Amino acid sequence: MAILSPFSLLAQSNNAPSSYDPHEIAITGYLQTQYQRAQSGGISSFSGGDFAKNSKDRFMIRRGRLKIDRADKYSSIVFQIDATQNGVQLMDAFIQLHQPNSKQLMFTAGLFNRPFGYSIVYSSGYRDFPERARVFQTLMPRERDLGAMISFRPDNKAFHFLTAEVAVINGSGHSARDYDSKKDIVGNLGFKFDSLANGKLHLGFGGSFYKGYVRSNTDTLMRSNGNGFIKDGSTSYTDSYAKRDYYGANLQLQYDNPLGSTSFKAEYIGGKQPGVAGSSKLAGPLASQSFSAQPETNLYLREFSGYYLWFSHRIAKTKLTALAAYDVYDPNNEVNESEIGAANNNTTSGDIKFSTLGYGMSYLINGRLKLTLYNEHVVNDKTQLPQYLDDIKDDVFTARLQYRW
Template sequence: MGLVPAIARKSSHAVVALCGSLWSSSAFAEPAAPPAATGANGDAPGMPSPETSREDLEARVARLEREAAARRDAPLPVVVSGYVHTDWVLFRQSSQDEVTQDGQPLNEKRFLLRRARLRAERDYGHFHGAFEIDANTINELQLRPINAEASFKWPAERPYPRAPWAVDPSRQPGRNDGTSSSGATNGAPQTDTPWFVVTAGLFRTPFGFEVPESERERPWLERSTMSAALFPQSFDLGLRFLGGYRFVRYAFAIMNGAPIGERTFPGRDPNESKDLIFRIGGASALTEGIQLEGGLSGLSGRGFHRGLPATKDVLQWQDSNADGVVDNTTELQVIPGSPATPSASFKRFAVGADLRATIAIPTLGDLHLRAEVVRGSNLDRGLYVSDPVVASRDLRQLGYYLGASQEITRWALVGVRYDRYDPDSDAREQEPFALVPRDVSMSTWSFSAAGRMRYGRLVAQYDHRQNALGRDASGRPTTLADDSFTLRAEVRF
């Protein structure tokens, strides 16, 4: 009897505990969600269809890719670039281990820093600014500003014209970096929108083709003798207006007429007269693989003759018998003084024509052909400085060059150029019984070969020069041996 009540009590306790547990679970459990209604197509409401979801994802991916490309291609606030040209002159026939009368060394077999350029520029749409400095050791260690431009351009979205004569004026620097330098195979389309740029500052003289050409695009080490004599180092101060429409290219400038490489007043205008310069031409992609660029150029201005100060009478003693004593009046000579001569200006001008063709050669690369001729008067400022006041006549100049360069795939380039320059077409020389014409012209054959990679070049060039600077045994003019062989290392950044 005692066992049955005990079992009953334990069973009742278990039932009470089970009921309490069930009540607690139902009281604190979250209510069950009602069944979701389905749409007409069986999808849950508010959820996009598979087709809509795929379209949204594709649009989002495309938008993100465009934003990433825009961030990647967006120009920096200030774009910094530059390049270095280091030369090693292995051979130069005219080099001597000697100095000139003014103490300058005549040795040319040396390492030299031809140019090291650092450029900073910024494009604000309608406004563009650039500043470039140059370091070199051509004569001595030199650091100077070489390019400083403040420009207004229209339209605002058009890139700054780095090669205004080209089919694509907005050609970016470094196109000659192991890829096709001209893009002749691209068939760059002509734009129907006129464009122009107004620039004030220190910039390249817009005359011809070779003078405003960038040093890192030229197949040869330096400019031709003609360009170096008439426009030494190219850069001058002034105001320039250039532009184009369709295939037409034009440039007008008013400049000091004293380039930074001039031998008399480099970078500083000695008179109030300014040089007027223009170039009018065209550039067109004739076919899919042929481009043609050409133009006519002109210059009109006034040069400057430096006056001389007055001098006093001078008594000169020549000790003819070397006894240290004035023996007679024949050893004494009076050199009379001279009055001061005023400075004067003189007229100068130049006209020129240039032509350039680019032909795409299958497999190899682009073939570049170029030619230019210039006729000038009293314009030599870098080689034989023209001074018609001293010469009592005008000094006429004539120069031209012919050049061809061929890309050997994207990795190499070979070129040949012939240039000739006559600084005085009317030169005369006195012989024993007559005054005869004298040929003072000089010519150069330049053969170059370059290996190219994306950010650098290694160039080898041999120059064969002919001139009238030497004299033979009879005293007649002859060629002074002056051939040279040079290696150049170039790096761009």
């Protein structure tokens, strides 16, 4: 039974071909088919998308990835599509250039994963948990963007633990044309030590930043006053730019022990995110989602924070892995949940904090086939909004079968 370490980065990175060794066309991919049951019908969900009205259970193809790549001594090309019941969509399309005998300095251009933190670039085909945390799905939906990136990893073995990446991207996301003349900058600095404590302990950590902008197409900006939002209508904000600034830190630990292999991963992100107001036409959790098109309504400037904690344990020499996770996303750090929806403070469902407790088990049937059973308990605090007077019933159970080739 092949167990791939979280520190075998090449196979698990979306921003890499299947191999940098010169090769003709290579075809790899994975298929995830699953059954889900929600606590209520028609809920908004970050576990594979919203449920249809009046439906609380479904079969679906979560991901159907087909990746084609080729490499020679100077370059590589990667092309990946995602085929599901919703159609076929382009996922990756990029060219990488490097020196003939070195991958120390690499240039990437095209559609690729933003080099921010750990979970964004980490492939869903190898991740223990069914989905990325809510905060990353909100701020960086579909994970990709169009642009160019420079990556540096020293050839010198003494410094091979270091990886540095800087990218310039459109900022409008995976499937959108850029709607302004400014570009966003993303940077990541990572450190990985593969074999500490006689090869039993593996350590990784790093920091990231995102510096971007959102063009305003409205006269009014909504600024926080500590208890909600006030309209800043002193001047026209049309054609001005709102800052989109993130900073993040991440940690990965794996310890191989007589009881199996124990892994702990954590990541934090905070900063400023321009958004809009939650409404009947826009589900609250998406009010702070990054824009794929220029927003036409009032911009809300929010200070946010979010994090996840992932724990997994492969039980002894069995094919079973126990899973537990906890993540939090607070789109507005400056308002108390109990004040959301209060008269005249202009807060909406887009300001509500959510936390998710996940737990389950995966079974590696063979080196390619894996079964995952996983339940997510989603909690929101009480507010004064009619729809959120109590915790909404939006837990989701997932039974997933994955085949990877």
